[in-house]
Amino acid sequence: MQAIGITITINSILQTSAINKIKSTVFSEILLDERWEGVAFIALYDKEGNVALHSNPALIGQKFQNLIPIFQKSTPYYHYITLGTGEKVFVADTKINLQSLPYLLRVALHTYPAEGILRNAKIHILFMIFIAIFIIIAGFLATILLNKMEKMQIKIRELENLSMLSRVLAHEIRNPLGSIKGFVQYLIKKISEPSLKHHLEIILKESLRLERLTNDLMHYGNPQSIKIERINLKELIYDIALPFIMEHEEISFDIDLDEIHIDTDKDKIAQILNNILDNAISAVSETEPKKIIIKAKRVNDKIKIEISDTGTGMDEETLKKAVEPFFTTKPKGTGLGLAIVTRLCEILKIDFEITSKKGQGTKVCLTMPKSL
Known part of the structure; x- marks a missing residue:
């Protein structure tokens, strides 16, 4: 478009004056005008290829044979040529008539302004592509994050609802359960007939199981406030393990404990260890050998407790669900043991790993601080 505009302007200038009256320096003077920025040279050739006018006056009068065939082409004729300096320029050749004689008006433009614009355009396009990709990736990551946050919020709401439900159920069950258990215990003492007494003992046994479930619901739904005290961890673990050892003589217990004192909630630690040991006892009940290993040691600034068993173990799917509330593989389990352990570990800032x-x-590995 620039070449067309320049060609039209110069053609109008040439038409107003006789060719022999135009100064030889007219084209060079035109190039000095700021409006012609980007023009490499301007030239006027006759049909013999002779230079009639040129922005470089030194070339006027020279002959260029390769221009003669262009007079046979349809113009304007656009193409590229390479100058003696090695620069490649864009050329617009247009046939014009001056005083009834044919001439070829050539306007050559530098390509670097256009190349600069093109280069900037490419950079701009690449930048826009980068921004677009960044926005897409950021949007994708934001969507994933929002989905995770939504799932977390749903989980939190579920836990809150479950916690409230647990408290309500535990409260509503505990009162009638106490009455049932009390009357059954009274009748067991009064009735001597073996068959009736056996049935009453079954009712009492199931009532006690229901009472344990109620207690688990209370512990899960409403963990009490933390009571920090200085405890001897070695003594506490022995005290907790002793009833299990005495009750299950068929199980081998291997206990290796360092002398450790920590500041934490004694009752909650005891509940955590009781639930884990209870699970370990159930796991080894149908396997050989029956062995449970308990270790406690210092690791840097942390206290590490490990409880391992030679039991049936769990597959990956069961392991993923093991800490979920009410999930159990036991015929009469509540499914709250490890859920309570997880909840209490969060309260006591204990890293729980199974x-x-x-x-x-x-x-099961419990990694806890020396003090809360």
């Missing part, structure tokens, strides 16, 4: 393989046993 590993297991089907047929190879289970290991």
Whole structure:
């Protein structure tokens, strides 16, 4: 478009004056005008290829044979040529008539302004592509994050609802359960007939199981406030393990404990360890050998407790669900043992880790600070 505009302007200038009256420096003077920025040279050739006018006056009068065939072409004729300096320029050749004689008006433009614009356009396009990709990736990551946040919010609401439901159920069950258990215990003492007494003992046994479930619901739905005290961890673990050892003589217990004192909630630690040991006892009940290993040691600034068993173990799917509330593989389990452990570990800032393989046993690792 620039070449067309320049060609039209110069043609009008040439038409107003006789060719022999135009100064030889007219084209060079035109190039000095700021409006012609980007023009490499301007030239006027006759049909013999002789230079009639040129922005470089030194070339006027020279002959260029290669221009003669262009007079036979349809013009304007656009193409590229390479100058003696090695620069490639864009050329617009247009046939014009001056005083009834044919001439060829050539306007050559530098390509670097256009190349600069093109280069900037490419950079701009690449930048826009980069921005677009960034926005797409950011949007994708934001969508994933929002989905995770929504799932977390749903989980939190579910836990809050479950916590409230647990408290309500525990409260509503506890009162009538106490009455049932009390009357059954009274009748067991009064009735001497063996068959009736056996049935009453079953009712009492199931009432006690229901009472344990109620207590679990209370502990899960409404964990009490933390009561920090200085405890001897070695003594506490022995005290907790002793009833299990006495009750299950068929199980081998291997206990290796360092002398450790920590500041934490004694009752909650005891509840965590009781639930884990109870699970370990159930796991080894149908396997050989029956062995439970308990270790406690210092690791840097942390206290590490490991409880492992030689029990049935869990497959990956069961392991993923093991800490979910009400999930259990036991025929009469509540499914709240490890859920309560997880909840209490969060309160006491204990890192809880469980590993297991089907047929190879289970290991529970508790990593806790020396003090809360």
